[in-house]
Amino acid sequence: MFRRSEQDKRPQVQIFVDGVAVAARQGDTVSAALLASGVDARRSTAVSGAPRLPYCMMGVCFDCLVTIDGVGNRQGCLVPVAEGMQVEIQKGKREIGK
Amino acid sequence: MTVAPKREDYDVVVIGAGPAGLAAASTSADAGLSTLLLDENVGPGGQVFRAISSTPVTDRNQLGADYWVGADLVQSLRASNAEVIQRATVWSLDRNLEIAVSIGGASAFVKAKRVILATGALERPFPIPGWTLPGVMTAGAAQTMLKSSALVPDGRTVIAGQGPLLWLLAAQILRLGGRIDRILDTTERGNYFAALPHAFAFLTSPYFTKGLSMMREVKAKVQVVSGVTELAASGDGQLASVSYVAGGKRETIPADLLLLHQGVVPNVNLAMAAGVEHRWDDLQLCWSPVLDASGMSSVTGIAIAGDGAGIGGANAAVVRGRIAARAAVEALAPAAAAKLAPMAALRTELAKAERGRVFLDTLFRPSPQFRIPSGDTIVCRCEEVTAKDVLESVAIGATGPNQLKAYRRTGMGPCQGRLCGLTVTELMAQARGKTPQEIGYYRLRAPVKPITLAELAAVPKTEDDVKAVVRG
Numbered sequence: 346m347f348r349r350s351e352q353d354k355r356p357q358v359q360i361f362v363d364g365v366a367v368a369a370r371q372g373d374t375v376s377a378a379l380l381a382s383g384v385d386a387r388r389s390t391a392v393s394g395a396p397r398l399p400y401c402m403m404g405v406c407f408d409c410l411v412t413i414d415g416v417g418n419r420q421g422c423l424v425p426v427a428e429g430m431q432v433e434i435q436k437g438k439r440e441i442g443k
Numbered sequence: 444m445t446v447a448p449k450r451e452d453y454d455v456v457v458i459g460a461g462p463a464g465l466a467a468a469s470t471s472a473d474a475g476l477s478t479l480l481l482d483e484n485v486g487p488g489g490q491v492f493r494a495i496s497s498t499p500v501t502d503r504n505q506l507g508a509d510y511w512v513g514a515d516l517v518q519s520l521r522a523s524n525a526e527v528i529q530r531a532t533v534w535s536l537d538r539n540l541e542i543a544v545s546i547g548g549a550s551a552f553v554k555a556k557r558v559i560l561a562t563g564a565l566e567r568p569f570p571i572p573g574w575t576l577p578g579v580m581t582a583g584a585a586q587t588m589l590k591s592s593a594l595v596p597d598g599r600t601v602i603a604g605q606g607p608l609l610w611l612l613a614a615q616i617l618r619l620g621g622r623i624d625r626i627l628d629t630t631e632r633g634n635y636f637a638a639l640p641h642a643f644a645f646l647t648s649p650y651f652t653k654g655l656s657m658m659r660e661v662k663a664k665v666q667v668v669s670g671v672t673e674l675a676a677s678g679d680g681q682l683a684s685v686s687y688v689a690g691g692k693r694e695t696i697p698a699d700l701l702l703l704h705q706g707v708v709p710n711v712n713l714a715m716a717a718g719v720e721h722r723w724d725d726l727q728l729c730w731s732p733v734l735d736a737s738g739m740s741s742v743t744g745i746a747i748a749g750d751g752a753g754i755g756g757a758n759a760a761v762v763r764g765r766i767a768a769r770a771a772v773e774a775l776a777p778a779a780a781a782k783l784a785p786m787a788a789l790r791t792e793l794a795k796a797e798r799g800r801v802f803l804d805t806l807f808r809p810s811p812q813f814r815i816p817s818g819d820t821i822v823c824r825c826e827e828v829t830a831k832d833v834l835e836s837v838a839i840g841a842t843g844p845n846q847l848k849a850y851r852r853t854g855m856g857p858c859q860g861r862l863c864g865l866t867v868t869e870l871m872a873q874a875r876g877k878t879p880q881e882i883g884y885y886r887l888r889a890p891v892k893p894i895t896l897a898e899l900a901a902v903p904k905t906e907d908d909v910k911a912v913v914r915g
Contacts, residue, residue: 370499377588387577
């Protein structure tokens with residue numbers, strides 16, 4: 346859906362999406378890294394389970410909700426990636442304890 | 444790295460580091476007022492100057508001269524004594540000017556003598572059939588990715604809607620080598636005639652020549668369909684096609700990405716939760732705060748600057764930020780106000796920046812069918828409530844957006860009405876034969892962004908706080 350422009354010379358950062366290594370760039374938000382990676386990053390909604398991807402990328406729509414380093418319901422579009430970050434695609438409601 | 448505010452009290456707290464907030468914070472700090480700037484994003488710039496200090500897009504022509512203006516504003520801020528905290532989410536502001544802010548998972552409280560809200564705008568909801576499908580995003584979302592991560596659309600891409608941002612985004616995508624298959628222009632034909640009386644002011648505004656050359660640049664490379672009167676996205680769990688009607692003819696085209704845009708509206712949540720009075724703006728079709736000439740709201744001590752004060756664009760936002768900061772300086776340190784630009788000069792500058800706005804507002808006023816959906820089209824994305832659901836609730840007695848919460852939970856999901864509020868107001872107004880002003884809006888309350896109970900529970904408590912809730 347998206348690809349990186351060749352002029353992007355930022356250093357790589359490795360994150361893990363559902364345990365699989367994904368190459369991101371320093372300064373990417375989690376949502377941008379997911380959309381650039383080509384992995385199926387569709388979450389499913391808490392109400393009907395419908396698949397969703399980020400819609401606004403600016404912190405207002407909450408369609409980018411994702412589990413980051415064990416904490417659920419994080420807004421992926423507001424959190425920058427960090428080396429070794431563990432991202433889980435959130436299916437349905439946030440689980441208790443996450 | 445997360446840093447809590449250094450003090451508990453400030454002369455001025457500015458919320459939002461877009462054009463208005465950057466200008467306000469540096470003006471206030473330069474005049475010697477203790478100033479705190481809180482911003483939710485990773486770096487300063489807001490949406491217009493998104494990633495201004497970190498963008499990987501190094502060819503300056505690609506993002507355009509208007510973008511790089513932001514670098515000067517950030518430089519002025521850095522040269523000032525303002526304390527700046529990024530990734531700081533303000534979740535409460537009250538009439539006593541007490542602010543609760545979440546930073547790195549912990550909340551801090553600060554008190555201000557003056558608050559300048561510069562929370563900007565968000566894109567108007569675009570509730571068409573299929574707008575919740577993966578692969579449908581806002582144009583602003585694509586622009587955010589382009590600016591902050593140099594990402595461009597790669598698959599079959601359709602851009603639909605209207606307004607200056609749509610053309611700017613299209614030009615930027617093309618300059619970075621991205622793909623656009625078709626642009627579907629939804630500008631209503633009648634709007635051209637309605638806007639004509641306001642054309643002179645626009646012709647003399649700086650936006651005119653820039654806008655025209657950008658449209659020419661895009662139209663040379665992309666097929667543009669104008670007069671689009673219907674629009675729908677479809678696919679099974681993922682966008683597969685976009686169908687539209689133009690000139691009475693329906694067409695369906697395959698698509699991987701649909702970018703929607705029909706203008707921006709003030710981001711009202713924090714201001715409304717603080718009790719600031721808002722009125723329905725019948726031209727801009729949104730809620731705008733009631734403000735005096737210095738941006739002061741109905742709540743003493745709270746001023747609003749930038750697009751949150753009513754849409755005016757980035758240039759106007761900068762001047763509004765300076766005006767609000769100057770008013771704060773006049774009130775708190777009158778002697779220091781003498782060295783700032785005189786208020787009269789700022790107001791002249793603002794009038795110049797706002798020139799042509801009525802023309803744009805009239806020309807790009809979105810059509811009713813793209814604002815007020817029907818049938819199974821989702822209105823509230825969080826709670827997945829359709830237009831039909833809303834109308835059925837009206838039929839059995841829901842009188843306005845607040846009653847509708849009890850019927851359908853609209854606006855009660857995590858986005859707190861940001862993506863459905865305007866639609867619900869207009870839909871209910873139409874169904875009940877009332878004006879949006881009469882129908883009203885959701886009653887917004889803190890926390891205006893979700894925070895965890897654990898974070899609330901960890902908030903520092905005084906002995907009196909504990910006594911107030913403990914038995915015995």
